[in-house]
Amino acid sequence: MIRLLEIEYIKLWNNRASKALIISYFVLLSLIALISVIKLPIGEGVLLADMGIFNFPYIWHFNSWVAALFKLFLAIVIVSMMANEYSNKTIKQNLIDGLSKKEFILSKFITLVSFSLLSTLFVFIISLSLGFIFSNDTELSIVFRDLEYLLAFFIKLVGFFSFCLFLGIFVKRSAFALGFLILWLICEQVIYGIIGWQFSSWNTAQQIKNLLPLESMQNLIKEPSRRLDLVKAVGNQIGADISYDYAVHWYQLLIVLIWTAIFIYLSFLLLKRRDL
Amino acid sequence: MTKINPALKQILTVNNLTKKFGSLTAVDKLSFSIEKGNVYGVLGPNGSGKSTTLGVVLNVVNKTSGNFFWFDGSTSTHNALKKVGAIIERPNFYPYMTAQQNLKLVCKIKEVSENKINEKLDLVGLLDRKDSAFRTYSLGMKQRLAIASALLNDPEILILDEPTNGLDPQGIHQIREIIKKIAHQGTTILLASHLLDEVEKVCSHVIILRKGKKLYSGRVDAMMKTHGFFELKTSQQNELLQVLKNNTSIGEVKTENGLTTAFLTEDLNADTFNKFLFENGIILSHLVKRKESLEEQFLDLTNKN
Numbered sequence: 001m002i003r004l005l006e007i008e009y010i011k012l013w014n015n016r017a018s019k020a021l022i023i024s025y026f027v028l029l030s031l032i033a034l035i036s037v038i039k040l041p042i043g044e045g046v047l048l049a050d051m052g053i054f055n056f057p058y059i060w061h062f063n064s065w066v067a068a069l070f071k072l073f074l075a076i077v078i079v080s081m082m083a084n085e086y087s088n089k090t091i092k093q094n095l096i097d098g099l100s101k102k103e104f105i106l107s108k109f110i111t112l113v114s115f116s117l118l119s120t121l122f123v124f125i126i127s128l129s130l131g132f133i134f135s136n137d138t139e140l141s142i143v144f145r146d147l148e149y150l151l152a153f154f155i156k157l158v159g160f161f162s163f164c165l166f167l168g169i170f171v172k173r174s175a176f177a178l179g180f181l182i183l184w185l186i187c188e189q190v191i192y193g194i195i196g197w198q199f200s201s202w203n204t205a206q207q208i209k210n211l212l213p214l215e216s217m218q219n220l221i222k223e224p225s226r227r228l229d230l231v232k233a234v235g236n237q238i239g240a241d242i243s244y245d246y247a248v249h250w251y252q253l254l255i256v257l258i259w260t261a262i263f264i265y266l267s268f269l270l271l272k273r274r275d276l
Numbered sequence: 277m278t279k280i281n282p283a284l285k286q287i288l289t290v291n292n293l294t295k296k297f298g299s300l301t302a303v304d305k306l307s308f309s310i311e312k313g314n315v316y317g318v319l320g321p322n323g324s325g326k327s328t329t330l331g332v333v334l335n336v337v338n339k340t341s342g343n344f345f346w347f348d349g350s351t352s353t354h355n356a357l358k359k360v361g362a363i364i365e366r367p368n369f370y371p372y373m374t375a376q377q378n379l380k381l382v383c384k385i386k387e388v389s390e391n392k393i394n395e396k397l398d399l400v401g402l403l404d405r406k407d408s409a410f411r412t413y414s415l416g417m418k419q420r421l422a423i424a425s426a427l428l429n430d431p432e433i434l435i436l437d438e439p440t441n442g443l444d445p446q447g448i449h450q451i452r453e454i455i456k457k458i459a460h461q462g463t464t465i466l467l468a469s470h471l472l473d474e475v476e477k478v479c480s481h482v483i484i485l486r487k488g489k490k491l492y493s494g495r496v497d498a499m500m501k502t503h504g505f506f507e508l509k510t511s512q513q514n515e516l517l518q519v520l521k522n523n524t525s526i527g528e529v530k531t532e533n534g535l536t537t538a539f540l541t542e543d544l545n546a547d548t549f550n551k552f553l554f555e556n557g558i559i560l561s562h563l564v565k566r567k568e569s570l571e572e573q574f575l576d577l578t579n580k581n
Contacts (some may be wrong), residue, residue: 003384003387006384007381007384007385010373010377010380010381010384011370011373011381014370014372014373014377015370015372015373016372088368088369088370088371089366089368090368090369090370092336092364092368093368093369094385095334095335095336095354095357096334096335096336096357096362096364097357097358097382097385097386097425098354098355098356098357098358098360098385098386098387099354099385100335100352100354101335101354103354272338273338275297275331275336275337275338276331276336276337
């Protein structure tokens with residue numbers, strides 16, 4: 001296990017592009033803190049931080065949602081770490097040198113799990129610090145409420161990165177794999193559209209869409225701003241009902257975990273079946 | 277307790293191995309075995325299945341049928357490969373990493389210590405360039421780095437697939453010298469090539485393939501089944517042909533550009549033959565006894581079958 005992680009570490013850390021992307025990703029994550037100094041142009045100017053976005057336990061939801069926006073940086077790293085093995089043909093050499101195909105996939109998988117774990121830890125520490133600075137309430141029972149958003153964040157990243165890993169193996173070229181990712185995003189909408197339009201009610205179509213990989217990852221952490229008092233107040237004034245289900249549900253986690261298993265298994269199967 | 281003779285230790289056994297790419301049969305029911313201490317050449321024209329065969333035993337190409345096993349067959353292929361050093365086709369390394377970083381990675385994969393890196397880099401003459409990125413290397417240097425990498429674990433067998441392909445004369449010479457040096461140390465080598473003189477120079481055994489089928493496998497010298505031939509020149513051409521016709525040791529006779537080639541049907545040394553001709557009144561201006569080169573043997577064999 002440690003050996004496999006070391007192997008990936010040597011491959012990634014000596015690559016300047018990957019190193020730069022990894023560092024910028026974690027720097028960007030820490031920059032979430034800067035949101036606190038954003039002033040909204042309302043009246044005298046209101047600090048965003050004073051609007052309750054950093055209140056416990058809401059902060060767990062808000063920060064994990066914002067942090068997940070940056071996942072594309074690591075997605076590029078993961079797609080290219082896989083696709084480069086093909087373009088440099090180093091995957092062939094790795095196997096000849098005595099790495100088994102299983103170990104090869106496992107080394108990539110534990111790397112992406114480590115990335116996800118590290119990101120989660122990062123978000124945890126930043127949120128905790130920001131919360132203690134800005135939150136109205138710092139009672140421990142409230143501080144550690146709703147931590148399931150962090151679990152959702154972790155699962156979401158693992159699922160998304162597994163999808164990227166699979167695309168890297170499937171397409172073998174980084175740029176095309178990322179293109180395929182965008183294509184798939186559109187495909188899910190098209191599938192939703194066609195089902196809703198031709199085959200069933202829009203409600204059923206939405207439920208089917210919820211099962212698709214990218215949509216299910218999207219659903220894990222809902223957009224948080226509609227929970228804010230200010231936004232709710234505005235909504236009430238214009239008479240719109242903006243209440244929604246923002247909780248993390250176990251079945252949503254399960255769907256993403258199943259997709260993760262499928263992607264990793266398919267990656268392994270592709271590698272096993274293909275002649276290099 | 278019976279001791280297995282270490283000189284006869286099996287390194288690789290291949291039984292009825294077949295690989296099909298769609299309708300094309302790249303390797304056709306191939307069987308052979310590799311024993312410790314010998315230097316093997318796998319010969320065959322381009323597309324004869326050499327690289328595919330090596331790809332299968334090296335875990336990168338899936339076989340269609342048949343089987344193979346490394347050593348006594350008790351370890352999995354990928355674990356066995358940790359005791360093998362192999363380079364197939366082009367040298368594949370991470371272009372952005374230095375020679376040393378690349379070799380460190382190989383050590384991690386093979387689970388061997390890193391203390392041999394400098395020694396092996398020195399062997400292939402790359403020690404002073406160990407901190408340069410792989411992408412800055414010339415093809416010859418890349419190929420030598422690949423050899424260093426294959427030797428990191430002091431392998432039981434070194435497998436080289438077309439190691440001199442695409443190299444300039446100096447590069448070819450350097451690689452050959454390295455191979456000779458390694459063969460000299462008693463390492464088993466399997467060398468796939470379509471360059472026959474390359475194989476002739478270093479190999480003790482050959483396996484000859486054509487269209488995925490084995491035409492011959494065994495010792496190089498045993499392959500030279502013929503007794504050789506004489507090249508003769510004389511001013512008494514007609515008398516010479518007459519005398520040759522009456523000699524039972526001589527089979528086929530060919531004359532080309534005034535040079536007569538007489539093929540032997542049994543062993544006959546040049547002294548005796550010269551004496552015999554002289555006694556028959558024929559005086560030679562040119563007499564050479566030769567054996568067919570591996571190249572001639574090979575062409576003969578591949579054309580016949």
